[in-house]
Amino acid sequence: xxxxETSADARKHKIFQELLSPSELFQARCQSHKIPVKGQKDFxxxxxxxxxxxxxxxxxxxxxxxxxxxxxxxxxxxxxxWVSEERRVELQSPAGKFWHSMGFSDRGxxxxxxxxxxxxMECGNVQVFYRDLPLSIQExxxxxxxxxxxxxxxxxxxxxxxxxxxxxNRFDLSSVPSEYERQLNLPASVDRQRxxxxxxxxxxxxxxxxxxxxxxEKTTAEHQSEKQVKSNExxxxxTTPDQPQGELMESxxxxxxxxxxxxxxEEHIQxxxxxxxxxxxxxxxKNLSFPDLGSWSRSACLESPDPSLLPGALEVGDCHMTPWxxxxxxxxxxxxxxxxxxxxxxxxxxxxxxxxxxxxDCGNWAEYIKLMEERxxxxxxxxxxxxxxxxxxxxTQPGQCTSHRxxxxxxxxxKSSSWWEGVSRAPPADQWxxxxxxxxPDTVAEFKKSHPGKPYSRICVCSFDGPVPDLRIMxxxxxxxxDVPVTFAAVDHGDISFxxxxxxxxxxxxx
Amino acid sequence: MEVKEDVDADGEDQSTGDDVIDxxxxxxxxxxxxxxxxxxxxxxxxxxxxxxxxxxxxRQNVRLGRPLELMQxxxxxxxxxxxAAASLHTQDCEDEEAARQYEAALESSYTEQCTLALExxxxxxxxxxxxxxxxxxxxxxxxxxxxxxxxxxxxxPRSAMAIQLCTARAGFSHCPDERSxxxxxxxxxxxxxxxxxxxxxxxxxxxxxxxxxxxxxxxxFLVYPGDPLRFHAHYIAxxxxxxEQLPLCDILAIARLGSNVKKTVLLCSPQKPxxxxxxxxIEEGVVYSSLQWSSMV
Numbered sequence: 144x145x146x147x148e149t150s151a152d153a154r155k156h157k158i159f160q161e162l163l164s165p166s167e168l169f170q171a172r173c174q175s176h177k178i179p180v181k182g183q184k185d186f187x188x189x190x191x192x193x194x195x196x197x198x199x200x201x202x203x204x205x206x207x208x209x210x211x212x213x214x215x216x217x218x219x220x221x222x223x224x225w226v227s228e229e230r231r232v233e234l235q236s237p238a239g240k241f242w243h244s245m246g247f248s249d250r251g252x253x254x255x256x257x258x259x260x261x262x263x264m265e266c267g268n269v270q271v272f273y274r275d276l277p278l279s280i281q282e283x284x285x286x287x288x289x290x291x292x293x294x295x296x297x298x299x300x301x302x303x304x305x306x307x308x309x310x311x312n313r314f315d316l317s318s319v320p321s322e323y324e325r326q327l328n329l330p331a332s333v334d335r336q337r338x339x340x341x342x343x344x345x346x347x348x349x350x351x352x353x354x355x356x357x358x359x360e361k362t363t364a365e366h367q368s369e370k371q372v373k374s375n376e377x378x379x380x381x382t383t384p385d386q387p388q389g390e391l392m393e394s395x396x397x398x399x400x401x402x403x404x405x406x407x408x409e410e411h412i413q414x415x416x417x418x419x420x421x422x423x424x425x426x427x428x429k430n431l432s433f434p435d436l437g438s439w440s441r442s443a444c445l446e447s448p449d450p451s452l453l454p455g456a457l458e459v460g461d462c463h464m465t466p467w468x469x470x471x472x473x474x475x476x477x478x479x480x481x482x483x484x485x486x487x488x489x490x491x492x493x494x495x496x497x498x499x500x501x502x503x504d505c506g507n508w509a510e511y512i513k514l515m516e517e518r519x520x521x522x523x524x525x526x527x528x529x530x531x532x533x534x535x536x537x538x539t540q541p542g543q544c545t546s547h548r549x550x551x552x553x554x555x556x557x558k559s560s561s562w563w564e565g566v567s568r569a570p571p572a573d574q575w576x577x578x579x580x581x582x583x584p585d586t587v588a589e590f591k592k593s594h595p596g597k598p599y600s601r602i603c604v605c606s607f608d609g610p611v612p613d614l615r616i617m618x619x620x621x622x623x624x625x626d627v628p629v630t631f632a633a634v635d636h637g638d639i640s641f642x643x644x645x646x647x648x649x650x651x652x653x654x
Numbered sequence: 655m656e657v658k659e660d661v662d663a664d665g666e667d668q669s670t671g672d673d674v675i676d677x678x679x680x681x682x683x684x685x686x687x688x689x690x691x692x693x694x695x696x697x698x699x700x701x702x703x704x705x706x707x708x709x710x711x712x713r714q715n716v717r718l719g720r721p722l723e724l725m726q727x728x729x730x731x732x733x734x735x736x737x738a739a740a741s742l743h744t745q746d747c748e749d750e751e752a753a754r755q756y757e758a759a760l761e762s763s764y765t766e767q768c769t770l771a772l773e774x775x776x777x778x779x780x781x782x783x784x785x786x787x788x789x790x791x792x793x794x795x796x797x798x799x800x801x802x803x804x805x806x807x808x809x810x811p812r813s814a815m816a817i818q819l820c821t822a823r824a825g826f827s828h829c830p831d832e833r834s835x836x837x838x839x840x841x842x843x844x845x846x847x848x849x850x851x852x853x854x855x856x857x858x859x860x861x862x863x864x865x866x867x868x869x870x871x872x873x874x875f876l877v878y879p880g881d882p883l884r885f886h887a888h889y890i891a892x893x894x895x896x897x898e899q900l901p902l903c904d905i906l907a908i909a910r911l912g913s914n915v916k917k918t919v920l921l922c923s924p925q926k927p928x929x930x931x932x933x934x935x936i937e938e939g940v941v942y943s944s945l946q947w948s949s950m951v
Contacts, residue, residue: 161688161822165766168816169774176710178717181883188880201883202696209720210689211709212821218813265707267819275753279820280706281687284680284721295683295723299705306707306715607869635869636723637703 163212171214179204213267223260225273230292232260232271239268244310244590256313257287258301265302296634297578297604303639304602308584314577314601319625434464548652562646566622567615574609575616577601577624600630600643607635617644674833675738677729678721682841684729684740685721687822692722698736699859700728701866701882709821720821725867726842727855734856739833740840768810776804846895853924854893857940865891872911877920889920889944896923896941909945919945 163171182201185194222235234253238246245259255263261283263269271278278286288298304311434445445462453459478486496502505511522540530537544550580598582590601624605612612620612631620629631642675691677684686692686702695702708719724732732738779801786797800807834840842848851874858865858877866887868876873890890912894900900921912919925938 161820162824163818165763166770168763168818169767169770172816174710178708178711178714184884184886185880186886188885194884198881198884202881205883206689206693208708208710208717209692209704213709213819214816215819216813217815217817218811220817220819262707264819266712267709270817270819274749276749276756277819277824279823281678281685281721281821281823284685285678288680290681295680295685302707303715306713633869636725636867637705637718638867638870640870 161212163214168214171212174211174214178208215267215270219268220270221263221268223255223269223271225260225271225278225286227273227286230257230287231255232257232269234269241268244587244592247592257292258298261287261298262302262305293578294604296606299634299637300602300604300632300639301579304579304581308587309599310582310584310587310590310595311602312580312582312595312598314580316623319623319627325626546652551651559648562618563622566618572616574605575603575612575620577603577620577629580627581630598627600628602630602632604632604634607633673737675732675736676741676833677724677732677738677840678741679841682843684724684726684840684842686724687721689720692720694736695722695724695728695732696881698732699864700724700732701864702728703866706821725855726848727852727865729840729842730837730852731856731859733835733837739835740837742832742834764812764815767815771810771814772804772808775808776801779804847893850895850924851893854891854922854940857924858891858922871915871917872908873919876917887917889918890915891920891922893922896926898923905945909947912945913947921945 182197188194219239221237221239223232224235225232232255234246234255238253241263242253245263246253246255248254255269260269260271261280264271264278264280264283271283273282273286284295284298287293288295293301301311445464447459447461450458501514502511505514526540538553539550544553579602580595581600581602582595583599603612603620617629628643628645631644633640633642675686675694676688678687679685685705686695692702702722702724704718704720705723706719706721708714708717710719711717712719729738779797783797783801838844855865855875858875864878864880864882865875866878866882868874868887868890871890874893875891876887877889877891878885878887890908892908908919921943922940924940927938
């Protein structure tokens with residue numbers, strides 16, 4: 144039909160009208176790169192010519208900017224291909240400067256995520272092909288952005304942050320160190336993707352038939368050495384009963400292993416075949432003295448150790464401490480007058496607990512604690528009846544609370560909870576998830592893709608039409624994020640606002 | 655959703671087939687890509703918001719470029735007043751012919767750019783020669799030799815060729831465009847709230863105001879007396895149904911916000927069509943209430 148033909152032709156004309164001719168392309172090389180500044184706005188429209196002409200001028204500027212197409216030298220463009228099955232873009236020519244902070248390698252190929260590729264297309268750095276035809280930005284939006292990769296809102300936030308200069312990566316839940324790892328305080332450079340470095344084990348002189356059982360032996364040796372240390376401590380100055388010692392000794396089949404691991408214990412574990420008799424513990428703790436090198440009154444000479452303790456035929460003479468003491472800073476502290484006064488005030492009521500004869504009589508920590516408990520109970524017996532025997536008793540005893548905070552804690556009914564309490568293990572609803580890690584622009588120079596380090600913030604994208612996150616969701620998200628703050632990016636038709644919730648504790652000490 | 659090609663034959667809108675505004679949907683977000691479409695919309699009073707990178711300077715956020723994101727109400731308005739259709743994703747059709755045509759176009763562009771570059775270089779050299787004619791040294795001869803040798807010695811490498819990265823769909827492939835005209839088939843959620851918003855939008859638009867979205871101001875629309883490029887907004891419009899109850903503290907909050915940004919707050923509610931057998935196609939108007947701080951004297 145003639146009608147449909149002309150309409151099809153007309154439509155094709157309309158489709159192609161945004162293509163530039165070669166001469167236009169050639170001219171575009173020297174197009175300006177400055178953006179005109181928007182002027183002041185008026186308040187009320189009147190029908191004046193002045194306003195109309197200014198409006199027309201603004202509109203013309205607007206259309207000029209919008210109409211411009213991206214024209215690039217073919218040599219500056221990186222060629223890439225969209226692989227729709229894997230939802231990513233594979234580069235076919237070497238990457239440019241953007242490779243420093245974007246993209247990833249997979250089986251030897253350089254690849255970009257969907258949002259990275261779309262952003263680079265908009266910047267005019269990458270030309271993406273699909274089935275041998277180049278994709279326009281519109282087709283990029285339609286193909287790359289879907290519910291499986293990114294929504295349009297998330298891409299808007301991504302583009303906004305990238306244009307400001309931040310480094311933005313996809314959020315990966317496995318990259319967040321768990322609570323346990325954080326407690327261990329592992330160095331930040333631990334990278335999970337790397338293969339665990341094989342630690343060199345020291346040579347253990349184990350005979351081949353014992354190798355299979357050596358790990359077990361090592362642990363049992365450790366246990367035994369621990370037991371020995373404990374038993375020796377509690378039986379200070381007494382001979383150990385022969386029986387348990389003998390049992391311990393005989394259960395050791397591989398003496399060389401254990402001797403290696405337990406060289407630090409006081410007991411030389413000699414091959415049971417050689418010696419079957421037990422020996423008394425070597426150390427007499429009452430006579431052991433640990434040299435106090437800090438105080439002045441110490442004689443500057445250490446005796447030589449017992450030659451039976453030394454390996455081989457080593458001979459060690461007396462140790463003169465004077466040169467060593469000179470290296471230590473044992474100068475007397477010269478306090479200023481004010482500091483001396485302050486010290487004197489502090490010391491006025493200071494009672495040294497070590498001078499208490501009853502404390503000196505205590506043989507170990509258990510006895511000391513018992514003594515303290517008794518004293519506390521006695522103190523309580525001295526409480527005046529008119530205060531303590533009625534229905535209403537004083538809140539604290541004198542001297543028990545030393546700060547306002549402690550007093551306030553005693554009367555608090557509402558206990559403050561920490562941010563981490565009560566976080567449910569269930570993952571938050573689908574619409575609330577962390578999308579990106581963001582790194583600051585001024586760290587771009589040192590940014591390494593393999594060790595990105597701790598991000599500046601993590602972004603969760605939401606919409607102005609949607610609900611505000613409630614406390615449960617905020618707790619879950621910040622728990623997911625570890626110690627990195629979570630920022631909410633609210634998108635409203637191109638306008639992006641960033642909101643961050645900061646944990647705040649009310650001060651409880653009154654000064 | 656497939657719309658057959660012969661839709662063009664019926665309906666008076668479709669007679670001028672090339673005047674349809676193509677709305678491209680990304681998820682449930684309507685986007686406009688062609689400058690001609692954007693111009694037509696602005697002529698009809700639909701402003702939208704630009705959300706892409708600007709071609710001239712892509713790495714800044716002050717001025718953005720295409721695509722233009724439309725509010726749901728704006729897309730519905732376009733469908734009512736002008737002829738707008740949602741262009742659905744074209745099928746992936748195997749088209750080797752298109753790839754060959756593209757390659758051919760690239761080649762011809764390259765040869766043409768070669769000649770253009772050669773001409774350009776010649777003009778430059780001739781201009782230099784002209785300047786050197788006025789001097790009395792021999793450097794002019796060297797330039798003339800270069801000019802004569804240019805036809806053989808000139809090389810324009812392929813990597814120096816200028817390529818266009820199209821913003822809107824260039825239509826290289828010959829797959830037929832599929833379009834969906836009725837807005838009920840568009841992938842936008844329609845519920846009571848969006849109906850209220852659309853009625854308010856349509857009413858304000860018919861009074862000649864320009865509207866954009868106002869999430870940052872705590873409202874639904876920002877109402878401008880003229881084109882937003884040149885005028886400040888006068889009102890913040892909040893849409894609610896007639897019988898919706900609004901707590902007093904919310905009213906205070908929005909009034910406070912409005913006075914801080916020097917805009918009047920409008921509470922807009924479409925009137926319900928009365929039950930006494932009125933024709934359903936006639937809709938009642940919209941009731942507006944403005945909030946103003948008054949002092950007790």
